[in-house]
Every structure is written in structure tokens, then in C-alpha cells.
Amino acid sequence: xxxxxxxxxxxxxxxxxxxxxxxxxxxxxxxxxxxxxxxxxxxxxxxxxxxxxxxxxxxxxxxxxxxxxxxxxxxxxxxxxxxxxxxxxxxxxxxxxxxxxxxxxxxxxxxxxxxxxxxxxxxxxxxxxxxxxxxxxxxxxxxxxxxxxxxxxxxxxxxxxxxxxxxxxxxxxxxxxxxxxxxxxxxxxxxxxxxxxxxxxxxxxxxxxxxxxxxxxxxxxxxxxxxxxxxxxxxxxxxxxxxxxxxxxxxxxxxxxxxxxxxxxxxxxxxxxxxxxxxxxxxxxxxxxxxxxxxxxxxxxxxxxxxxxxxxxxxxxxxxxxxxxxxxxxxxxxxxxxxxxxxxxxxxxxxxxxxxxxxxxxxxxxxxxxxxxxxxxxxxxxxxxxxxxxxxxxxxxxxxxxxxxxxxxxxxxxxxxxxxxxxxxxxxxxxxxxxxxxxxxxxxxxxxxxxxxxxxxxxxxxxxxxxxxxxxxxxxxxxxxxxxxxxxxxxxxxxxxxxxxxxxxxxxxxxxxxxxxxxxxxxxxxxxxxxxxxxxxxxxxxxxxxxxxxxxxxxxxxxxxxxxxxxxxxxxxxxxxxxxxxxxxxxxxxxxxxxxxxxxxxxxxxxxxxxxxxxxxxxxxxxxxxxxxxxxxxxxxxxxxxxxxxxxxxxxxxxxxxxxxxxxxxxxxxxxxxxxxxxxxxxxxxxxxxxxxxxxxxxxxxxxxxxxxxxxxxxxxxxxxxxxxxxxxxxxxxxxxxxxxxxxxxxxxxxxxxxxxxxxxxxxxxxxxxxxxxxxxxxxxxxxxxxxxxxxxxxxxxxxxxxxxxxxxxxxxxxxxxxxxxxxxxxxxxxxxxxxxxxxxxxxxxxxxxxxxxxxxxxxxxxxxxxxxxxxxxxxxxxxxxxxxxxxxxxxxxx
Numbered sequence: 001x002x003x004x005x006x007x008x009x010x011x012x013x014x015x016x017x018x019x020x021x022x023x024x025x026x027x028x029x030x031x032x033x034x035x036x037x038x039x040x041x042x043x044x045x046x047x048x049x050x051x052x053x054x055x056x057x058x059x060x061x062x063x064x065x066x067x068x069x070x071x072x073x074x075x076x077x078x079x080x081x082x083x084x085x086x087x088x089x090x091x092x093x094x095x096x097x098x099x100x101x102x103x104x105x106x107x108x109x110x111x112x113x114x115x116x117x118x119x120x121x122x123x124x125x126x127x128x129x130x131x132x133x134x135x136x137x138x139x140x141x142x143x144x145x146x147x148x149x150x151x152x153x154x155x156x157x158x159x160x161x162x163x164x165x166x167x168x169x170x171x172x173x174x175x176x177x178x179x180x181x182x183x184x185x186x187x188x189x190x191x192x193x194x195x196x197x198x199x200x201x202x203x204x205x206x207x208x209x210x211x212x213x214x215x216x217x218x219x220x221x222x223x224x225x226x227x228x229x230x231x232x233x234x235x236x237x238x239x240x241x242x243x244x245x246x247x248x249x250x251x252x253x254x255x256x257x258x259x260x261x262x263x264x265x266x267x268x269x270x271x272x273x274x275x276x277x278x279x280x281x282x283x284x285x286x287x288x289x290x291x292x293x294x295x296x297x298x299x300x301x302x303x304x305x306x307x308x309x310x311x312x313x314x315x316x317x318x319x320x321x322x323x324x325x326x327x328x329x330x331x332x333x334x335x336x337x338x339x340x341x342x343x344x345x346x347x348x349x350x351x352x353x354x355x356x357x358x359x360x361x362x363x364x365x366x367x368x369x370x371x372x373x374x375x376x377x378x379x380x381x382x383x384x385x386x387x388x389x390x391x392x393x394x395x396x397x398x399x400x401x402x403x404x405x406x407x408x409x410x411x412x413x414x415x416x417x418x419x420x421x422x423x424x425x426x427x428x429x430x431x432x433x434x435x436x437x438x439x440x441x442x443x444x445x446x447x448x449x450x451x452x453x454x455x456x457x458x459x460x461x462x463x464x465x466x467x468x469x470x471x472x473x474x475x476x477x478x479x480x481x482x483x484x485x486x487x488x489x490x491x492x493x494x495x496x497x498x499x500x501x502x503x504x505x506x507x508x509x510x511x512x513x514x515x516x517x518x519x520x521x522x523x524x525x526x527x528x529x530x531x532x533x534x535x536x537x538x539x540x541x542x543x544x545x546x547x548x549x550x551x552x553x554x555x556x557x558x559x560x561x562x563x564x565x566x567x568x569x570x571x572x573x574x575x576x577x578x579x580x581x582x583x584x585x586x587x588x589x590x591x592x593x594x595x596x597x598x599x600x601x602x603x604x605x606x607x608x609x610x611x612x613x614x615x616x617x618x619x620x621x622x623x624x625x626x627x628x629x630x631x632x633x634x635x636x637x638x639x640x641x642x643x644x645x646x647x648x649x650x651x652x653x654x655x656x657x658x659x660x661x662x663x664x665x666x667x668x669x670x671x672x673x674x675x676x677x678x679x680x681x682x683x684x685x686x687x688x689x690x691x692x693x694x695x696x697x698x699x700x701x702x703x704x705x706x707x708x709x710x711x712x713x714x715x716x717x718x719x720x721x722x723x724x725x726x727x728x729x730x731x732x733x734x735x736x737x738x739x740x741x742x743x744x745x746x747x748x749x750x751x752x753x754x755x756x757x758x759x760x761x762x763x764x765x766x767x768x769x770x771x772x773x774x775x776x777x778x779x780x781x782x783x784x785x786x787x788x789x790x791x792x793x794x795x796x797x798x799x800x801x802x803x804x805x806x807x808x809x810x811x812x813x814x815x816x817x818x819x820x821x822x823x824x825x826x827x828x829x830x831x832x833x834x835x836x837x838x839x840x841x842x843x844x845x846x847x848x849x850x851x852x853x854x855x856x857x858x859x860x861x862x863x864x865x866x867x868x869x870x871x872x873x874x875x876x877x878x879x880x881x882x883x884x885x886x887x888x889x890x891x892x893x894x895x
Contacts, residue, residue, distance in 0.1 A: 253281035285311030407449025796821030
């Protein structure tokens, strides 16, 4: 019996998914066979309709390609100005995602979904921009041609002879909430092309001879129609699953063929392939492993595997199911996949065997309902070896062979022990009660050891009861015929109980296997998500996949030249040549494939959305499991997760390198600016003043002024050079010369050093008398105070009030320099301490923006902190702290 109750975990996941979908924007793709069918025009027309309904519409990117009809649709729609990105000496226009997120319209139009962004953009692909817009809750309309789908790229290249470089991962296309097919017959498209409505006349003539040949257009149109139909079919099946609809909807023909261990398997599969081709239908090959088929002779097991492999080669989807009832399991799966026709082979068993064991065809016909059942005749040949070597289950790992063999011995031993126990109970209980003890033993044996030992226990229990307890005892003769009915009922009850117990045990084993598989995928995904480096990903993959597949796992990672290297060490088992072929051709190879099938390992490419990230190889302990569809799909899922993790780590490293490169470029430009402007300006001034000193008629008082100006410019230039050298020293690390001393001394020397720069300001000192001794480098702390005081004088007008205060509180000394000037610009409280940071880009105040960066480096080396803030109603305050510590005890005074 099939359990139709909904899975609570599935319902919870569905609720979470619906909650996330409610917060996410909706994506609509206008899908077409090629350029010129009217995708952009249809998108703009739909957007104008939305605008008339009161929806806020913004055009992010629209390419009209000079088409007047398309350009006319832009009237009345707000267009987002593009951002300009410098690339190879040129300024290129690109979508401004930051401005789009700031405006946050209800609907945004993004033409050419598969477009590659200019290097330097936030995302390398436009579809990644769209994903960020959707995550922000913005609806998106976009356009896409069928040749840009990654899975159809090679097919389109074979048809048209042109390889399209800009592709889109299929999962991005499948995540769209709506796909609108924009279709145009080839003749009409060629007419539009000839009329100059698609390309300019000279471009159109060349296009007709190459890409836009009528045969190409027909093939591309069919691909677009089929891909759209596949999506609609997937949506229909998802809807039926969500609504728990069991009747089959014959919207599209889909066939399911039941693969078994019989001799006519290959003929059955080929017949189904021909039937599917005639009906232009998808088809699925399924093997259902029941308790009866759990262990089969090696020849029959190989026949099943060969049949599944043949079906896969002929284009079928293959799967292995587990269930206790073959017909019920097949029909339940057929209804979940919306299968319209079920194909089975004609039974080769005799009429008596079918009567005794039941007929699959009869059961399917009785339960099929709205599913058509096709019976295919095949040669009625017999198996050459029905008693050959038995092998493990195909569906799950079966480690109970030894346990089952021991089970027969245990069944006999338990029956003997039960008989001995009942011998002690007979004087006190009636025989009808003694029988219950034997039935309990049968239940326990079937639960613990399975069907075979349970059946043996049933017969042994009946025999022991008759021989030892039914008069005449110690004989199988029966004096009272009523005991014959007792024997029959007891045997039937024992057999039924053992069958039911074994069935439940089998179903529990299947459930445990599936739970273990789901848990393995979950654990793998969780650990890969937390991995920060490629080595951690490799370690996680090997550690999780080896016990899951019972195989040695090898990973191959490409270098910068796309040459693979083994990331795991398994000696000669790692065949780098095969792995390189798999990496280059993006096809599996090795064990169980059509390429190098004699190889001991199975090699699978690690395909990520952007590119292939390597190859994973499995060297199984038992080769039979390498061919299983369930295991293959499991491996493909694991490989996809590993590839995504490797790609994520790769782009994190790329982003870090880009940030470092950008920072290095900014610093280089800042240093060049210092050298070219801030150092050149005082040099130019000094040269001019020096030439003026050469004048013979210059009065003495002017000579003194010029000399003083030269001195000021020289001091200014010396300070700039000193700042640059000091920052270089601090970044390379310096050794502090700390000594215990009072703060008053370094404050006094700093004030004296700033007398000239603060001569037009009012400086007030507020140093508390209870300041403790501090351990610090006097030269460097004096430099901090000088920089802060000179900054206050530099960025405030003449006559401003500057205050330097210090106080002791909570184990630290706080020093503040405040002024009543204009204060810091908005959001500059933290940026002010960055290297080469100025108050405003257009500031005319001389300097290179290193003073505060030097202050922060010095204070942090002392174990303190420094911060900046604005004072109301106006003014700025810079505050740094130094740890107070415990000064050493003073030596005793000599008497």
C-alpha cells in the first residue's frame, strides 16, 4: 500500500520557499529563437501596459539596434543613465546597478540577459545583476535567445557553424517566474531582414548568407519551442505535486518502461524507444527492487544493469526504486511523473506460476486507471543459470548476507529454545496458549533476520508443536482431527506474520537508506558552504564521498594554464591523462562509460556555472555500484556542489586580489599626486624666490621676507617627505622606544613645535594635575600631538579656538584636541584616518592626507585607540587613548 500522506518536512520547506518568494522580485523572460523576432519590442509593449496600470517602470538596459518601431516604444518610459567604466583606455557604458538599487522601482527592464559586463563591473554577467535586483524585491523583464542557453550552445554551434560565447546557465532560465515565447515564422523574419528592420542593409545581406539561413531559423525555432514546452511541462508537474493531484493529465505523452531481470529486457527497451520516437514522447526506464528481487544471481543482475545502461544510451531517464509491491510502486511513480503509457514485457512464466505468484500485467491493468498499459512480447528463453552467484542489492548497500545466513541457524536455535520453554509451561497452560509463544518467536525471528528465517521458523514451530505437545507426543501422528485445523491456522498465521514483518523491515531499510543519502548531501553542502579555501573543499569532498560511495575519491584541480594536477595522493590510481580528457571535453569517462570503460575509476567533470573547476574520480570497491542510475545522479549532485564551492572560493580570491590591486593603484596615484603636485609646488616656489634673491636692486627687508618664505616652503616640503617616510616605516614595523614619563613634557614640546603654525589661533591647555606616568615613545607621541594641532590650525580659520585636554579615567589616559571650526565633512569620521584621505576632494589646503594615518598607526602600536567626531554646533574633536599601566616603584632616596 502506498502512503499518500504529505511529508511534514516537505510542507515546511514549501512554506519557507513561499515566504522567500514573496520577498523576492519576479522574473519574466521574453524568449525567442534568434535576433529580430521582436523580443525587445514585446518587452517594451508589456512594460508600457504595466505603466498604464500604475506600476513604476524603469529602463535599465534596452538595445534598440536602430529599429524605429522599438525606439518608439521608449517614449514615456524613464531611462536609467548608464555608468561609465574605464577599460583599456576607453570609457564604456554599462548598467548602473547601485543607482538602480537606490531608486528601487517596481519593475526594471534588462535587455540581453546573457550579456557579459565590462571588466571592472560588480558582476561579470548581467544575469548576476538581475539576481541582485530580484533579491532586492524588484521585478525584472528581460530578453533571451535560445542560442545563449548553456545546454544548447553546442547544438546551436553544430547547426549554424557559429559558436556563441555569451551563454546563460540553464538553472537561471529555469528560475524565471514566467517565460513568454516570442515567435516569428522564418519567412516573415527573412522579409523583415530584407526590409532592413533587423540589421542595416549591408549587415542583413551578410547575415542571410550565414546565420540567418532558412534551415538555421527552422532549427532554432524548433529548439525554442521545445525548450519552452519542457519548461511548461515541468511547471505542470510541479503544480500537480503541490496540489496533490493524482489523475494523469495527458497534456504530453510520457512513457515508462519497467526493466526487470528477464531475458527480453533489451528487446523491451528498444520497443519502448521506437514507441517513444513514434509518439515524439519522453520516456523513463525504471527498475523496482522488491524484497523478492533484493538478491539475484549475478547473470540476472548484470542483465538489469545492461538494460538500464542501454536505456540511458537511447535517451531515456533511468532510475531505481524500492518497494514491496511492484505494480503499486510503478503506478505511484508513474502518476508523480505524469506518465501516460506504461510498457511492460510479457511474462515467460507458466499459467500455474502466474496463478500462484500473481501476474504483473493483471495487477497493472487492475490498478492502472487513467494510465495506458502496453504489453510487449519477447522471446521466451530461459536463464542459463538461475542459481548462480548472488550479489548485493542494487538499490542500497546490503551488509546482511552473513546476518541472513546466521539467521537460519538462529531461527532453528530459537525454535528449539521456545520448545524447551513451552515444555515447562504445558503443566500450567492450555495448548492454545502455548501456541502463542511459538507465534511470538516467529515474529521476533522475522523482525530480526528477515523473510527466509521467518518462513523457516514458521514450519519448525508447527512441526515442534505437533511432535512434542499434540497427543500422541513424540510423533507426527494426530489423534484428534481438530488439531489439523490448528496446525493449518498456525502455519498460515506464522507465514503471514513473517511476510508482513519482513516487508516492514525492507521498507524501513529503504527509508533508512534514503534518509542516509539525504543526510549525506545535507552534510556535504553544509561543510562546503563553510569552507574558505580550496584545500578545505578538497578535504571535505574526500572525507564525505569515500564512505558514501565506498570508493577512493581523487580530485584534479587545474592550474592557470588549465593543466590538471592531482589534489589527492593515491599513487598510480590517479590517471591524470584521463582526467585531462574529461576536463577538456566536459564528458565523463572511465568505468561504466563509453570512453575508456576498462579504466578502474570513474571520472566526472566538476562543472560550475561559469566554467569547469576540475575533475573528480571514484575508484569503487565494488564496480557494480558505479553503473547504478541512483549512484550516478548522487555523484553528479555531489560534483555540482563541489564545483560551486570551488567557484565561490575562486571568486572570493579574485575579489580580494581586485581589492588589493585597486588599493595599490589608488596608493600609487596618490603618491604620484604628491610627487607631481605637493612636492613640486614648494620646489617651484623656492626656485622663483631664489631667482628673486639674485636681483641686485632688492631691498634688504624684501630679502628677509623672501628668505623667510623659502624657509617656510622648505619646511613644508620636509614635512611632506617626512610623512611619506614615516608611513613607510610604520607599515614595515618599528620598535618603540618606550619609557615611563609624564605627559606634560611631551605636550610642552609639541606646543613649542607648533608655535609658528598656530600663531593666528588661540590655544588652551587643560591638563589635569592627577595624570599618572605613562609608558610611551616620546618622539612618536609628540609627532601625534603635532599632527593633531597642525591639522586643527590648518582646517580652521584664523582666530579660532583650539583646546588640548587630557584626563585619567578607567585605567587609561584620554587626550583630546578640539576646535570650533567648520568640523568634519559628513561620513568622514572613520575615513579621515585612511591613507591619502583629505577632507574633500576639491580641498585647496596643502597636504597629502597622511598625518592622521600616521597618528592612528602610532597610537595602535602603543595599544591605544584614536577617533574623530564633530562638536555641536560646530567644530571637530580628535581623541586618542593610551593605557595607564602600573609605573615601576621609585628607588628609595639616600639618607
